Amino acid sequence: MDLTTKYMGLTLRTPLIASASPLNRELATLRALEDHGAGAVVLPSIFEEEILAERREIELRIDELPASGFAEAQTYFPAHTAQSLGPERYLDLVRRARDAIDIPVIASLNGMTRAGWIDYARSLEQAGASAIELNIYFIPADLAMSGRDVEQRYLDILAAVRAAVELPIAVKLSPYFSAMGAMARALAAGGADALVLFNRFYQPDIDTVALRLSLDLELSTPSEIRLSLLWIAILYGRVAASLAATTGVESANDAFKYLLAGADAVMTTSSLLRHGVAHMRSLVEGLSTLLAAREVGSIEQIRGRMSQQNVKDPTQFERANYVRMLQEYEHEPHRRRGGG
Numbered sequence: 001m002d003l004t005t006k007y008m009g010l011t012l013r014t015p016l017i018a019s020a021s022p023l024n025r026e027l028a029t030l031r032a033l034e035d036h037g038a039g040a041v042v043l044p045s046i047f048e049e050e051i052l053a054e055r056r057e058i059e060l061r062i063d064e065l066p067a068s069g070f071a072e073a074q075t076y077f078p079a080h081t082a083q084s085l086g087p088e089r090y091l092d093l094v095r096r097a098r099d100a101i102d103i104p105v106i107a108s109l110n111g112m113t114r115a116g117w118i119d120y121a122r123s124l125e126q127a128g129a130s131a132i133e134l135n136i137y138f139i140p141a142d143l144a145m146s147g148r149d150v151e152q153r154y155l156d157i158l159a160a161v162r163a164a165v166e167l168p169i170a171v172k173l174s175p176y177f178s179a180m181g182a183m184a185r186a187l188a189a190g191g192a193d194a195l196v197l198f199n200r201f202y203q204p205d206i207d208t209v210a211l212r213l214s215l216d217l218e219l220s221t222p223s224e225i226r227l228s229l230l231w232i233a234i235l236y237g238r239v240a241a242s243l244a245a246t247t248g249v250e251s252a253n254d255a256f257k258y259l260l261a262g263a264d265a266v267m268t269t270s271s272l273l274r275h276g277v278a279h280m281r282s283l284v285e286g287l288s289t290l291l292a293a294r295e296v297g298s299i300e301q302i303r304g305r306m307s308q309q310n311v312k313d314p315t316q317f318e319r320a321n322y323v324r325m326l327q328e329y330e331h332e333p334h335r336r337r338g339g340g
């Protein structure tokens with residue numbers, strides 16, 4: 001079975017990618033993921049805040065040095081940064097991951113402004129990352145900010161990273177745009193080689209007894225697949241960027257759905273956290289089995305088969321389907337009771 005796929009110019013031997021999470025911080029995990037058939041790995045994010053904190057610390061230390069202290073600084077900083085600061089260790093992780101495995105190592109840069117930290121992307125490139133996944137995690141809680149401002153912020157950050165590196169860039173973005181399609185096109189025009197759909201926003205809950213916010217992180221379930229599935233199906237063949245799916249992949253069948261919708265690559269984190277790294281093998285083998293059952297020899301033959309462009313009735317992805325769903329629900333009372 002030919003599971004190879006092209007993703008933002010990289011050739012992946014399988015479309016399954018272990019998405020960013022602390023799991024991928026360990027070299028042993030990265031090696032195991034490669035052994036189990038992952039097409040690529042995304043390292044956990046390095047955060048804008050970590051990069052800025054390091055810079056501030058260095059500036060403070062420069063202020064402490066005597067005016068003639070440059071030579072002293074040469075010995076002072078490297079030892080300090082290598083031991084204790086996030087960004088240096090992250091670069092080291094990129095280098096070690098690069099040496100440890102042959103599949104692409106995608107570094108994840110996570111931020112929400114374009115000031116003071118973007119040049120770190122160049123360090124990721126020099127450290128040997130195969131690509132950068134730019135996670136723009138931004139909640140526009142400033143009510144004076146317009147939709148246009150939010151869009152521009154994404155585009156400005158992308159433009160700054162684009163100017164800094166030659167590497168392929170994937171943008172992992174939020175689903176909360178009023179015109180997702182236009183935004184996807186603008187990002188592609190602004191230099192995104194891939195879009196990762198979607199960032200899963202972690203909203204706080206309220207603990208009603210202690211009256212405080214609870215920030216526990218819940219793993220995804222397959223029922224959350226539909227938002228990304230919808231937009232991948234709509235965008236397939238209509239934006240000049242690769243599409244990666246993230247959220248809700250628990251089984252090979254979920255990955256298969258994303259490919260049918262039009263994904264070039266399919267990512268998973270929750271399933272690996274839940275079942276262990278070896279689960280990657282069951283996803284890869286399960287995908288081969290599903291393709292074989294349909295008598296197709298490669299992913300190319302099924303990719304996008306269920307995209308909006310390729311289904312018989314494209315309105316199924318739009319309002320007409322919503323109206324139909326509501327009407328059918330009324331006519332099928334057994335569903336209301338949760339029966340089959």
Ligand SMILES: Cc1cc2nc3c(=O)[nH]c(=O)nc-3n(C[C@H](O)[C@H](O)[C@H](O)COP(=O)(O)O)c2cc1C
Pocket residue numbers: 019020021022043044045046108110135172198199200217218219220221246247248249267268269270271273
């Ligand atoms: C424990 C944990 C840590 C994560 N850390 C990151 C991260 O550092 N950067 C990032 O872009 N996404 C991060 N994610 C999000 C995942 O990469 C992924 O997009 C999300 O969990 C949805 O995919 P899933 O349904 O396969 O879990 C994290 C998710 C989990 C569960």
